[in-house]
Amino acid sequence: MAVNPENIERFKKEAARAGSKVFIATTADEGVNYILSLVKEKDVQTVVKSDSILAAGLGLRKQLESNGVRVVETSIVQWIRQVSGGKEAPLDEIAASISAATGEKIEPDPGAILQAARRVLKDTYASAGLGITQADFGIADSGTLVSLENEGNARLAAALPRVHLTLLDGDCIVANLTAAAERIKSSSGGIPGHKVPTFITYLTGRNTTGDIPGAFAARAQGPEEEHILILARQ
Amino acid sequence: MGSGIKQRIKNALADKNLQTALGRLAVLTKSGRRMGMSGIDFEALRQDLHDRKAKAIADLPSLIQQFKASAAAAGALVYEARNADDANEYVLRLAKRHGVRHIVKSKSMLTEELGLKDHLEHAGISTVETDIGERIVQLAGERPAHIVGPAIHKTVDQIAELLSRATGNEVGTGSQELLDTIRNSLRQSYLDAEMGISGANIGIAETGTLVILTNEGNGQIVTTMSPLHIAVVGMEKLMGSLEDANAVLRLLSRCCVGPRLTVYTSFITGTSSGGNFSGIPLGGGQGPRELHIVLVDNGRTELRNSPEFREALYCIKCGACLNVCPVFGSVAGQVYGHIYQGGIGTILTAFFHDPERAHELSEMCMGCLACRTVCPSGIDIPHLIRNLKSRKIREKGFPLLKRVAYRGILKSPGRTESAARALATLQQPFLDADYMIRKLPFPLGSLTDTISLPGINANLLAGRMRSRFIPEPLAKPKVAFFAGCVTAYAYPDLGEAVFKLLDAYGAAPFYPAGQACCGAPAYFSGDSNTGLTLAKHNIESLLQMEPDYIVTVCPGCAAMLKNEYPALTAGDAALHESALKLGDRVRDLTQLLIELGGVRSMKSTISEKVTYHDPCHLKRGLGVFTEPRKLIEEAGHELVEMNDADACCGFGGDALLTHPDLCGSILKRKLDNIEATGVNTVVTACTACVLQLCGGLDKRKSPIKVVHIAALLAKNLL
Numbered sequence: 001m002a003v004n005p006e007n008i009e010r011f012k013k014e015a016a017r018a019g020s021k022v023f024i025a026t027t028a029d030e031g032v033n034y035i036l037s038l039v040k041e042k043d044v045q046t047v048v049k050s051d052s053i054l055a056a057g058l059g060l061r062k063q064l065e066s067n068g069v070r071v072v073e074t075s076i077v078q079w080i081r082q083v084s085g086g087k088e089a090p091l092d093e094i095a096a097s098i099s100a101a102t103g104e105k106i107e108p109d110p111g112a113i114l115q116a117a118r119r120v121l122k123d124t125y126a127s128a129g130l131g132i133t134q135a136d137f138g139i140a141d142s143g144t145l146v147s148l149e150n151e152g153n154a155r156l157a158a159a160l161p162r163v164h165l166t167l168l169d170g171d172c173i174v175a176n177l178t179a180a181a182e183r184i185k186s187s188s189g190g191i192p193g194h195k196v197p198t199f200i201t202y203l204t205g206r207n208t209t210g211d212i213p214g215a216f217a218a219r220a221q222g223p224e225e226e227h228i229l230i231l232a233r234q
Numbered sequence: 235m236g237s238g239i240k241q242r243i244k245n246a247l248a249d250k251n252l253q254t255a256l257g258r259l260a261v262l263t264k265s266g267r268r269m270g271m272s273g274i275d276f277e278a279l280r281q282d283l284h285d286r287k288a289k290a291i292a293d294l295p296s297l298i299q300q301f302k303a304s305a306a307a308a309g310a311l312v313y314e315a316r317n318a319d320d321a322n323e324y325v326l327r328l329a330k331r332h333g334v335r336h337i338v339k340s341k342s343m344l345t346e347e348l349g350l351k352d353h354l355e356h357a358g359i360s361t362v363e364t365d366i367g368e369r370i371v372q373l374a375g376e377r378p379a380h381i382v383g384p385a386i387h388k389t390v391d392q393i394a395e396l397l398s399r400a401t402g403n404e405v406g407t408g409s410q411e412l413l414d415t416i417r418n419s420l421r422q423s424y425l426d427a428e429m430g431i432s433g434a435n436i437g438i439a440e441t442g443t444l445v446i447l448t449n450e451g452n453g454q455i456v457t458t459m460s461p462l463h464i465a466v467v468g469m470e471k472l473m474g475s476l477e478d479a480n481a482v483l484r485l486l487s488r489c490c491v492g493p494r495l496t497v498y499t500s501f502i503t504g505t506s507s508g509g510n511f512s513g514i515p516l517g518g519g520q521g522p523r524e525l526h527i528v529l530v531d532n533g534r535t536e537l538r539n540s541p542e543f544r545e546a547l548y549c550i551k552c553g554a555c556l557n558v559c560p561v562f563g564s565v566a567g568q569v570y571g572h573i574y575q576g577g578i579g580t581i582l583t584a585f586f587h588d589p590e591r592a593h594e595l596s597e598m599c600m601g602c603l604a605c606r607t608v609c610p611s612g613i614d615i616p617h618l619i620r621n622l623k624s625r626k627i628r629e630k631g632f633p634l635l636k637r638v639a640y641r642g643i644l645k646s647p648g649r650t651e652s653a654a655r656a657l658a659t660l661q662q663p664f665l666d667a668d669y670m671i672r673k674l675p676f677p678l679g680s681l682t683d684t685i686s687l688p689g690i691n692a693n694l695l696a697g698r699m700r701s702r703f704i705p706e707p708l709a710k711p712k713v714a715f716f717a718g719c720v721t722a723y724a725y726p727d728l729g730e731a732v733f734k735l736l737d738a739y740g741a742a743p744f745y746p747a748g749q750a751c752c753g754a755p756a757y758f759s760g761d762s763n764t765g766l767t768l769a770k771h772n773i774e775s776l777l778q779m780e781p782d783y784i785v786t787v788c789p790g791c792a793a794m795l796k797n798e799y800p801a802l803t804a805g806d807a808a809l810h811e812s813a814l815k816l817g818d819r820v821r822d823l824t825q826l827l828i829e830l831g832g833v834r835s836m837k838s839t840i841s842e843k844v845t846y847h848d849p850c851h852l853k854r855g856l857g858v859f860t861e862p863r864k865l866i867e868e869a870g871h872e873l874v875e876m877n878d879a880d881a882c883c884g885f886g887g888d889a890l891l892t893h894p895d896l897c898g899s900i901l902k903r904k905l906d907n908i909e910a911t912g913v914n915t916v917v918t919a920c921t922a923c924v925l926q927l928c929g930g931l932d933k934r935k936s937p938i939k940v941v942h943i944a945a946l947l948a949k950n951l952l
Contacts, residue, residue, distance in 0.1 A: 014494065018493060074520075076509075076511070076516055076519070076520070077509055077511050077516075094512075110514050110515065111517055113511075113516070118520055122425065122459065123425075126421055142495050144494075144499075150507045150509070151506055151509070151519035151520055151521070152521035153519070153520050155458055156454075156455075156520065158454070159454040159455055159458075160455065177483060177484060181477055181480055191308075191504075191507045193309065194307075194504055195304065195441040195503070198503055198504055198505065198519070199458075199500070199501070199502060199503075199521065200500070200503075201454070201499070202495060202499035202500075203497065203498060204495040204499070205497050206497065208450070208497060209367070209450050210382065211365075211367030211370065211385050212390070212393070213255065213389060213393075214390060214409045215409035215410070215412075215413060219413070220413075220449065220450035220451055220452070221366070221417055221450045221451040221455070222450070222451030222497075222498075
């Protein structure tokens with residue numbers, strides 16, 4: 001996709017209007033520093049994160065961990081890998097690692113492992129101070145982040161932690177809803193039978209409610225702040 | 235039941251908390267609307283949405299088949315439910331089969347329509363509403379008061395009390411504390427729940443996708459964290475493609491509260507997958523293991539098969555029509571007594587719930603057209619309400635009083651005139667020296683509760699106009715004056731003012747003999763038969779002398795002649811052609827004066843500060859609102875705009891008889907806005923508005939004068 005500085009500017013303006021805090025980083029250091037200071041400011045102990053090429057490029061997990069922040073991977077595959085020390089292993093060894101990590105006896109069976117992962121992660125999302133996810137692309141004219149996934153972890157990591165930060169590649173911003181639909185249609189579901197991914201979320205601004213008198217547009221049930229870190233290489 | 239709704243209206247009008255909250259909300263929805271409409275071509279977008287919804291409803295049977303196939307291929311289980319019992323039983327059976335004891339639920343009008351929550355709770359399954367407003371209303375054991383803010387009628391003290399009782403802990407009244415308490419308690423409910431129930435705003439047939447819009451974030455959690463997700467979806471929500479869904483997304487949030495999109499727009503297709511680990515499939519992801527989609531009919535097929543009402547299915551439930559409805563703005567949602575509120579709710583209630591209840595609701599409509607102007611799907615709600623009234627007359631006959639008034643009197647110009655003469659005599663004991671009637675005896679007393687009425691002028695207009703039945707044979711535009719009942723019988727002097735103005739503007743005005751009531755009162759009460767008789771009569775009378783224009787000073791009449799006669803006469807090709815010809819020539823007086831060359835020389839000495847009230851049918855029915863302002867200013871007056879100049883005055887036709895207190899509440903807001911300008915004169919361009927505003931200001935003993943623009947301009951002529 002072609003870089004379009006106008007799209008970045010429009011996106012930033014609209015996302016800010018909708019209640020998000022937008023930061024454009026032109027170098028990896030700027031990006032990492034933004035997240036580290038956010039973590040410090042919000043006194044974050046635990047970060048939940050979903051798979052993200054941009055985070056990997058920033059070496060984000062290491063950076064956070066070396067600053068004393070616990071980072072939990074939320075895709076089940078990554079979570080298993082993290083729990084079992086980063087190595088590929090046979091089922092019974094994985095089950096043993098998970099048993100050790102969770103303090104429950106887990107059978108060496110994919111179903112049991114899945115259930116254990118779900119149980120642990122469910123609690124972790126809500127207790128995490130920060131959720132970090134990556135948007136597949138942004139929509140300029142509404143300041144919207146679009147995330148495509150089949151698993152469901154990204155939407156939970158976006159909705160449940162106290163603060164949420166989305167990484168967005170500055171090159172991946174389309175103009176409007178029509179262009180977004182085109183892009184979605186061209187990305188196959190990746191699962192047999194699915195013409196589109198299981199979960200697609202358009203996130204626009206920060207969650208609100210007007211249901212409490214005197215607190216119009218107050219934070220509702222999602223994060224208290226929505227941060228968007230746009231990585232725009234010069 | 236009749237007294238039931240009257241009592242509910244009375245209670246709502248007397249509820250101080252509700253009235254304060256409604257005032258606050260009116261300001262928010264107005265600024266929301268401005269925000270929502272900025273930077274878009276609303277008319278083009280709503281035409282697009284209208285066309286797509288029309289196509290989707292036309293293609294519904296095939297869309298259902300396509301949706302079922304796509305959703306099933308992606309791992310969802312689709313069930314088609316015929317009615318509420320069918321849907322409720324299906325969900326209950328599912329819950330029982332899976333041993334579900336706790337359910338979390340996101341906002342869904344359809345589940346309210348079905349009574350699903352009660353059904354589950356009766357079976358002993360706890361069902362927690364997760365939208366914050368809905369949760370408050372649930373704890374209070376009430377129904378949502380407002381589509382935008384279900385709990386707006388609750389004060390912080392009341393909410394704190396509800397939460398203290400629910401949690402067993404003392405909860406303070408700070409907004410933040412209230413929010414935190416609700417959020418934390420809901421977080422626990424999410425973890426406990428074995429089933430999440432949601433609705434859906436759109437179903438996309440091509441991909442088998444559900445689209446769910448929320449602002450709070452609860453929708454994301456409800457549809458992801460529980461092992462079972464049940465989406466209960468009205469079959470009318472199905473559309474073909476992602477681009478069709480975009481047409482809804484482009485307008486829904488903008489029309490509802492203003493932002494470009496809702497905070498969370500969630501597309502769900504089938505069940506989740508966690509991929510493979512070391513080549514071993516994990517067999518699922520972190521979303522629900524099962525996704526059940528219950529596609530509900532419950533009266534929708536019948537609605538689809540009723541051509542007069544079908545377009546009600548285009549509704550995307552944005553609430554824009556409620557935000558602008560003067561009735562809803564006076565009493566909010568609990569008054570409606572069932573699920574669906576306001577004008578569109580009246581139609582939906584007729585098909586999804588109870589036609590009797592719907593007829594009762596239809597009598598609350600003011601006919602102000604505000605809903606039609608803002609509907610993103612272009613639904614002509616006032617027309618649907620009229621059709622509902624018409625259907626009731628077809629099925630149940632016409633109530634005696636209306637039968638006498640419309641068919642006995644208004645249907646025949648001769649009899650209308652005789653009745654006016656009789657009334658001019660009968661009114662004498664009640665007539666004050668200034669020709670106003672301030673107190674009528676039982677059973678007519680309610681008519682003078684909120685407004686004073688003008689007396690019938692014994693010197694009827696038709697008699698005064700005898701010398702002007704035929705236009706002068708001059709090379710000037712021939713202008714037929716259609717007086718309308720209020721001018722003819724209450725304000726005949728206004729008719730003389732119109733002639734003076736038209737003479738001054740170089741036209742050849744005349745008064746077509748034998749003109750009758752335009753038929754609007756009967757037609758909008760559902761009496762199409764009287765409407766058609768009067769249309770025939772007036773088409774003949776008005777076109778007889780081949781006028782270049784037909785001019786009115788009552789936009790209700792003008793809109794009837796121009797917009798309704800063609801549809802009314804559709805069954806008779808020759809008559810229909812005449813109706814179209816008539817419609818082309820109909821003008822409001824202000825429109826015509828501008829067309830005839832704008833302002834004539836005016837005396838400049840009597841300029842004053844005035845404010846202007848936009849009549850509903852002039853602004854929204856005929857699209858005329860710059861012309862009167864231009865004429866007022868060019869005549870040398872200083873125009874001071876009032877707040878909500880185009881809000882209804884509460885004249886409301888039928889509703890004036892059925893619900894005078896409702897009309898009174900709408901009138902009160904209008905008069906408050908007029909008084910707030912500090913001017914001494916309010917100008918308007920509709921005789922019915924003059925009647926209502928005059929009557930209301932008189933009751934207030936206000937010194938503010940009400941002047942029809944024709945009288946204002948005629949007075950200033952050199």
